Amino acid sequence: MSQSNSLTGSCATQSCNSEEELVDLIAREVRNILQSEIAGPKVRAVSNSGYPLIPIGISNRHVHLTERTFHLLFGEQTEFEPLRPLYQPGEFASKHTITIVGPKMRSIPAVRILGPFRKYDQVELSLTDSIFLGVDPPVANSGSLEKAASLTLVGPHNSIHCEKCAIVANRHIHSTDEEAAMFGLKNGDFCKIRIGGEKGVVFENVLVRTNKNWELQIHLDTDDANAANIRDETLAELAGKM
């Protein structure tokens, strides 16, 4: 059956009342097809231990902002616009970037703001970025900013000094409760993951985070990903609970 036939079939069975509903349905179907092409084979692949292999998302340096900080940096009139959706449902890369400046006046330009807005301002860096900028941020969970490092954030309209915003994000797995349970894990657990290949490694202290909307995926920063020679097709296997 071709893709267009399958769309017609779904609409016939789900009865589309309006043009808007039809557009909605098509968007949903296309998303399903795209997701099964991207994620399907990865999630279905099975490791030697019999568990599904887990896809890896590499987090380049990025920023999360409050709505207030966004408008301070970009001006009240600027609308926060998405550029492309991320793998986790509801998350997106925005069209907007800022420059971040450290205490040695060294800066990194074009650091992308991810959406939606958060309740806090947070800059996620690799340790390599941190050394370049001259800051010493802690390895922390997203949102744990008590010991975060300070940076200056520069936008096209204004700049602000952000006292506690920079962290090196800890390694973590996004999952639903059900999928985590499949691995014998629950929200808040720490586990080990193994990545094979020429520069194979075992990463420890990988935090399990669950949410009913999340897709199974491991998030590593660019330092971890590069150390393990991770490429698009690289998958990870669970190597036990900590």
Ligand SMILES: [Zn+2]
């Ligand atoms: Zn993540």
